[in-house]
Amino acid sequence: MFVRDVMTRNPVSVHPEATLRELISLMTDKTFEAIPVRENGKLLGIVTDWDVVTSAAASEDPDYLDRVKVKDIMTANVRSVRENEVIEMAAYHMYFHDLDALPVVDEKGELIAIVTQNDVFRTLVSLMGLRAKGTRLTIEVPDRAGVLAEITGIVKDFGISIASLSTYVPPGAPTGMVILRVKTGDVDELVKAISAKYKVMHVSRTWE
Numbered sequence: 001m002f003v004r005d006v007m008t009r010n011p012v013s014v015h016p017e018a019t020l021r022e023l024i025s026l027m028t029d030k031t032f033e034a035i036p037v038r039e040n041g042k043l044l045g046i047v048t049d050w051d052v053v054t055s056a057a058a059s060e061d062p063d064y065l066d067r068v069k070v071k072d073i074m075t076a077n078v079r080s081v082r083e084n085e086v087i088e089m090a091a092y093h094m095y096f097h098d099l100d101a102l103p104v105v106d107e108k109g110e111l112i113a114i115v116t117q118n119d120v121f122r123t124l125v126s127l128m129g130l131r132a133k134g135t136r137l138t139i140e141v142p143d144r145a146g147v148l149a150e151i152t153g154i155v156k157d158f159g160i161s162i163a164s165l166s167t168y169v170p171p172g173a174p175t176g177m178v179i180l181r182v183k184t185g186d187v188d189e190l191v192k193a194i195s196a197k198y199k200v201m202h203v204s205r206t207w208e
Contacts, residue, residue: 003090004083006123007104007113013038014047016071023070024052034101034116037074041110043103045074080105083113091120127164128181134163135187138202139178139194143169147198151178154193160184177201 013036014023027035027049034048051073061067079093080103090102094117104113141147148167155162161183169176178198182190191200 001087001123001127002083003081003085003087003104003115006087006119007083007115008119009113011036011111011114013111014070015039016044016069016074018070019066020052020055020068020070020073021065023047024065027052034099036103036111036114037070038111043078043080043105043109043111044071045076046078046101046103047074048100051075078103081115082106087120087123090115094120128166133185134181134183134206135185136202136204136206137180137182137187137191137194137200139180140175140199140201141178143174143176148178150197151180151194155180155182155190158190158193160190
């Protein structure tokens with residue numbers, strides 16, 4: 001899945017010369033936590049509700065809402081992504097740089113869209129198959145080639161469809177986990193077959 005699949009095009013933005021009062025009004029009206037700052041189409045930075053709160057706390061000027069401009073509190077040179085980037089990279093930037101939202105720019109550096117934390121969470125839910133009925137199996141496996149082929153082969157032999165599959169192996173660990181979601185609630189025999197080769201750590205049925 002790519003950024004273009006989850007991003008919001010033509011996002012609301014704010015001009016760097018806008019006052020904090022104008023910014024707060026926009027944030028309140030749209031219930032945004034972060035808004036890109038642009039001028040003549042070009043992305044200049046991003047401003048968050050936290051920027052507003054911290055600037056207000058540091059000010060003793062009663063007129064600061066009308067005196068202080070967005071450009072005075074925004075984060076310039078903000079990280080951005082292109083629309084053809086994989087969604088994992090957007091999540092990486094947002095997590096490691098503590099970003100509520102990530103602007104999406106074109107080859108000219110012009111703002112075309114935005115990706116938010118909610119977009120990433122929604123993508124995770126879809127990729128993990130959480131919106132589909134079925135059963136989740138957590139399987140402990142050795143870190144070696146062929147494990148996924150063996151497990152998916154067992155599932156295939158039972159004629160069961162896989163909703164999603166993901167893996168996790170801690171760095172340097174000899175074993176990891178396979179998280180498998182299958183489109184059935186009847187997994188007793190499947191679990192027995194997998195357990196003959198691997199340890200099934202957890203089974204969670206979500207068939208309703």
